[in-house]
Amino acid sequence: MSSTSMRTHQCGELRPEHVGQQVTLAGWVASRREHGEKLAFVDLRDHTGVTQCVVDNVVDVRPEYVVQVTGVVASRPADSLNDRLATGGIEIQDCVVEILNVAEPPPFPVSERADQVVETTRLQHRYIDIRRERMQRNLRLRAAVNSAIRTAMESEGFVEVETPMLVPSTPEGAREFIVPSRQQPGSFYALPQSPQLFKQLLMVAGIDRYYQLARCLRDEDLRADRQYEFMQLDAEMSFVDQQDVHRVIGAAVVAAAKAAGQDPGEIVRMTWLEAMNRFGVDKPDLRFGMELADLTAVFAATEFKAFAGASTIKGINAAGMAEEMGRNKLDGLTDRAKKIGAKGLVWLKVAADGSLESPVAKFLSEAEQSALTASLDAKPGDLLLIVADEWATTCEVLGTLRNDLGRPPVHEGPYRFVWVIDFPMFVGVDEVSGRPRPGHHPFTQPHPDDVHMLETDPMKVRSQAYDLVLNGWELGSGSIRIHQPELQSRIFRILGISDEEAQKRFGFFLNPFKFGAPPHGGFGLGLDRLVAIFAGEENIREVIAFPKTQSGSDPMTNAPTPVAQKQLDDLGIRVLPPK
RNA sequence: GGUCCCGUGGUGAAGUUGGAGUUCACGCCGGCCUGUCAAGCCGGAGGUCGCGGGUUCGAGUCCCGUCGGGACCGCCA
Numbered sequence: 001m002s003s004t005s006m007r008t009h010q011c012g013e014l015r016p017e018h019v020g021q022q023v024t025l026a027g028w029v030a031s032r033r034e035h036g037e038k039l040a041f042v043d044l045r046d047h048t049g050v051t052q053c054v055v056d057n058v059v060d061v062r063p064e065y066v067v068q069v070t071g072v073v074a075s076r077p078a079d080s081l082n083d084r085l086a087t088g089g090i091e092i093q094d095c096v097v098e099i100l101n102v103a104e105p106p107p108f109p110v111s112e113r114a115d116q117v118v119e120t121t122r123l124q125h126r127y128i129d130i131r132r133e134r135m136q137r138n139l140r141l142r143a144a145v146n147s148a149i150r151t152a153m154e155s156e157g158f159v160e161v162e163t164p165m166l167v168p169s170t171p172e173g174a175r176e177f178i179v180p181s182r183q184q185p186g187s188f189y190a191l192p193q194s195p196q197l198f199k200q201l202l203m204v205a206g207i208d209r210y211y212q213l214a215r216c217l218r219d220e221d222l223r224a225d226r227q228y229e230f231m232q233l234d235a236e237m238s239f240v241d242q243q244d245v246h247r248v249i250g251a252a253v254v255a256a257a258k259a260a261g262q263d264p265g266e267i268v269r270m271t272w273l274e275a276m277n278r279f280g281v282d283k284p285d286l287r288f289g290m291e292l293a294d295l296t297a298v299f300a301a302t303e304f305k306a307f308a309g310a311s312t313i314k315g316i317n318a319a320g321m322a323e324e325m326g327r328n329k330l331d332g333l334t335d336r337a338k339k340i341g342a343k344g345l346v347w348l349k350v351a352a353d354g355s356l357e358s359p360v361a362k363f364l365s366e367a368e369q370s371a372l373t374a375s376l377d378a379k380p381g382d383l384l385l386i387v388a389d390e391w392a393t394t395c396e397v398l399g400t401l402r403n404d405l406g407r408p409p410v411h412e413g414p415y416r417f418v419w420v421i422d423f424p425m426f427v428g429v430d431e432v433s434g435r436p437r438p439g440h441h442p443f444t445q446p447h448p449d450d451v452h453m454l455e456t457d458p459m460k461v462r463s464q465a466y467d468l469v470l471n472g473w474e475l476g477s478g479s480i481r482i483h484q485p486e487l488q489s490r491i492f493r494i495l496g497i498s499d500e501e502a503q504k505r506f507g508f509f510l511n512p513f514k515f516g517a518p519p520h521g522g523f524g525l526g527l528d529r530l531v532a533i534f535a536g537e538e539n540i541r542e543v544i545a546f547p548k549t550q551s552g553s554d555p556m557t558n559a560p561t562p563v564a565q566k567q568l569d570d571l572g573i574r575v576l577p578p579k
Numbered sequence: 580g581g582u583c584c585c586g587u588g589g590u591g592a593a594g595u596u597g598g599a600g601u602u603c604a605c606g607c608c609g610g611c612c613u614g615u616c617a618a619g620c621c622g623g624a625g626g627u628c629g630c631g632g633g634u635u636c637g638a639g640u641c642c643c644g645u646c647g648g649g650a651c652c653g654c655c656a
Contacts, residue, residue, distance in 0.1 A: 031617070039613045052616065063606090080614055088616085105607060108590055111617080113605080116591055120648055173656035193656090220655040339582090339652075427656095441656050550649065 002048075006068060012049020016089045018073040023092065025051060026068045026100070028131065029061050030110070042097075044069055045110075047136045050085060052076075053092040064103035064110065064128075071095035119541070124555040126546055138543045141260055142531045146213055148259035149233050149527075152252040158211040158235060163198040165191055165215070170505065173441070174218035177228070185572030191217040194524055197509045199236040200443070200481055203520040204512045211235040213527065222550045224539045225473065225529055229548075232476065236522030242464055242480060246419055249468065249478075249523045253530070257415065260534035267417040272462075275420050276392075280314075280399015282423070285472030286416035290316050290406045292398050295386060298371040304363040306344060310388035316398050317376040318383040318405045322349035325383050333401060337387065342397040346386040350378045407472060411536030418469045422447065425454075425463040426494075435496035440465035442491055444479040445521075451487075458494055468525065475530055478523030485513050 002010045007026040014023065027046035034040045040057040043050045044067065053069045061067055071092040082088030107124075108117045110131045122129040129135055150160075169176055169190035176190040192198075194216045202210045214234040222228065233252060237245065250267045257264035268286075275284045278291045292314045299307040307313055318325070325333075330347050337345040348358035355361075356369055364372070376384055385401055387394045425446050426436035436458050438444065446454060447462035454461055464480035482488045488510065492502045502510060528540040541547040548554055568575065 033615045033618050034612075035615065035618080036612045039615085041615050041618085043616070050616095054614085057613090077614070080616085082616060085616080105589070109606075109617090113590080113617085118586085118590090118648070121590080175654080218655060221653085223655090224650075226655070438656060444656095549647090551647080553647095555648095 010048040011044050011046040011051045012086055014051055014073055014087050014090050014092075016075060019075050019090060021073050022070070023073055024068060024070040025053070025092065027066070028103075028110070029063050029065045029067060031063060032061060041091075042067075042069070042095075045131075047140075049087060051087045051090075051092060052082075052085075053095045053097075055095045055097055059097045059099075061097060061099060062103070062105075064106055065099060066101040066103065068098040068100055069095050070098075120549065120555050123541075123547070123549065126556050130545065134542075138531070138535045138537065139545060141535050142527075142543050144259045145256045145527065145531050145534065148255045149252045150213070152255040153211040153233070153235065153248070156209065156248050156251065158209040158237075158248075159207055160212055161202055161207060161210050162212060163192070163195040163214065167192050167198075168508070170197075172505075174220050177217050177219050180571040180573055182570055193218050194232065195234050196441070196524075199234060199522060200517075200520065201509070201512055203236055203238045204515065204517045206238075206518075208239075209235075209237045210522075214524075216524075222548060222552060224541075225532070227528065227540060227544065227547055228552060230540070231527040233525040233527060234522075235478075235524075236520060238518040238520045240480075240519070240521055242421065242466060242521065245478060245480075245521050245523055246466070249525060250417075250419075253417065253468070253475075253525070256530060257534065260531075262415060262534055264417060265415050267419060267468075269419045269421055271422040272420055272424065273422065275418075276395045276399075280395040280397070280402060281472075282420055283467065283469040283472055283474045284418065284420075285403065285407055286418055287408055287413040287471055288406045290318060290402045292316055292395065292402070293375045295372060295375055298368060298375055299388070302364070302368060304360065304368075306346065306360070307386075307388045310394075312391040312394040313386065313388040314394045314398055315372070315376055315384055315386040316402050316405075317378055318385060319379070320381050321383040321405065322381050325349075333385070333404075336404065337397045337401065340397045340400055341393045342387050342389055344387075345397070345401075346388075348372075348384040348386070350380050350382045350384065352380045354380060356384075403472065410471065410533055410538050413471070415533075416471055420467045420469055422462045423465040423467070424459065425450070425461040426458050430496070433496040436494060438491075438495065439463060440477065440479050442495060442497075443481050443488070445482050445487075446491075454490060454494060464521070466523075468523070470530070470533055473529050473533060474526075476523060476525035478521065480519070480521035483513060483517040483519050485510065488513070 008023045009025060011025055011027045025044050027044045030043040030045035030050050032040055032042050034057055037057050040055050042053045042055050042061055044053055053071060069092060071094050073090050074093040076089060076091050106128050108114045108121060110128060112134065114122060114129065114132055115134070130139065166179060166189040169178060169188060174193045176193060179189040179191065181187045181189060195212060195214050199210050212234045214232050215229055216232050217229050219228065220226070235249065237248070254264045272282055275282055280292050295313040295315050299313050302308050334345040346360055348356045348361060351357050378384055385398065387397045424439050425444065427439040428437050429435065430437050440463060445464045447464055450461040465477065466479065467477045468475045482491065489499060528543060531543045532540045535543055537543055546554065546556065553559065
């Protein structure tokens with residue numbers, strides 16, 4: 001399969017069973033070891049591995065030269081075997097070397113040593129970086145995951161439909177990239193944040209089960225787990241409830257994990273409320289404990305002013321961390337807690353005799369101290385952290401500290417997938433309109449048991465939105481959508497959007513629902529994140545061939561760049577001088 | 580928009596109290612070398628200490644600004 005007119009085998013392929021065969025390899029010179037005029041060892045590399053070639057030293061080959069080597073596979077002398085190489089049992093002898101191309105010395109070594117090189121340099125010469133084993137492994141893993149997902153979705157009857165990249169701008173949600181129209185100067189397309197609206201219309205259109213490995217674009221600030229462009233497994237299905245969606249997406253993810261050579265484990269389910277109460281986040285990392293314990297009852301009658309009157313008091317036990325957390329680090333944790341919105345952070349260290357050491361210990365009664373110790377299962381050497389505040393603040397602060405203190409690196413531990421369900425329908429209040437803001441998006445179906453509270457107590461309404469979370473990373477989200485125009489209008493009214501305004505903003509999307517929209521729901525799964533976790537990478541740039549930096553530029557192509565005045569003139573665009 | 584960290588030959592680092600562009604490893608160039616495998620030995624070349632300004636007799640080092648990169652907050656319905 002890998003042989004061509006220029007090679008018979010690849011560089012990681014040959015074994016003792018090939019001894020005696022004449023072979024031709026082609027690849028890059030990985031290293032050259034000279035031993036006088038007549039003898040040199042040349043390691044030839046391609047993406048499959050490295051093979052040692054024994055050559056006459058008069059041939060001038062240097063690292064990264066592209067060469068073709070023809071010779072005979074031979075067993076290595078018994079004292080020259082290399083068990084660190086897959087091909088270490090053999091070498092190529094009687095070599096004829098053809099130099100296909102010379103090469104300048106690369107700006108950084110094509111080896112794991114380049115892991116230490118500043119990332120900008122790797123990105124500037126990404127074509128060299130990708131020669132390295134790590135990048136080859138990551139990109140091929142990514143391809144295997146994509147392939148497995150396609151197979152899984154198609155085996156469930158999903159049809160791949162491509163949706164447009166030039167779409168109308170809809171101002172909700174993430175900031176869009178916009179594209180000027182040449183034929184209609186002053187008008188613009190947007191690049192899709194996701195194929196959301198199109199995939200729902202495909203349900204109206206009777207496609208029944210749609211999927212796409214879709215590129216999504218969002219003009220928001222970049223992070224370790226966020227790029228302007230990213231890939232989603234985008235899916236939508238008709239005549240389903242949440243469980244149906246979870247089953248097929250779960251099957252695709254399990255297939256992806258297996259294709260990546262990983263054990264996906266079991267995918268559990270947890271309500272949003274439980275996730276917040278136990279882990280303080282809506283994307284819990286279930287690989288470690290340190291769960292939030294509710295201490296409100298413990299301090300119900302406390303005299304300690306910082307606790308008295310707080311609606312929620314919770315704590316975590318950073319087991320065994322009392323010693324390593326000196327005053328500076330504890331002050332750092334307190335600062336962190338305050339930045340998130342807490343009024344403060346109470347810490348207590350459990351001494352060898354079980355007593356509590358803390359600036360505030362003297363304000364806590366003996367009964368409170370023993371109840372606290374029991375609630376947090378505290379043992380000597382443990383560090384206890386307590387927050388007393390509004391429920392949401394208390395949970396969020398402790399959830400953040402829990403992650404800061406306990407979260408293992410991405411490559412560690414088992415995979416712990418969890419569906420987080422029953423998200424609140426509305427989150428917070430819009431500053432301008434004073435109306436509730438949608439937690440997911442305004443087309444999300446409310447939980448059937450809560451529909452009666454939509455107008456009377458909207459903040460208590462749960463939605464049929466769900467996230468898939470893996471080891472503390474949000475992999476994606478989805479929902480059962482509203483398919484009845486009446487309910488949609490009701491939701492818009494709660495959001496403060498009139499029928500006229502809804503018509504103006506979403507008309508092209510809403511009107512089709514009058515023509516017979518089936519009940520439907522779907523999901524979008526972030527592939528870059530999924531692959532990064534399977535690859536053991538903390539940063540999705542490591543699983544993207546040509547990513548952007550945090551400021552959105554590409555050190556290799558220098559994008560973005562200014563364009564010719566003529567191009568701007570054609571589009572009717574004038575660029576303002578910098579402020 | 581904000582907080583924090585980084586920027587020194589091609590690469591990675593060290594550079595103390597402000598005292599000569601100094602040091603180390605790798606790479607590169609030349610020489611030696613017939614069993615290495617990140618080969619070894621000898622020699623050599625290679626610098627806008629990101630950039631600009633300031634303090635100072637003197638700045639890689641201190642101060643201000645700026646550019647680039649990274650982590651995070653905001654943002655990501």
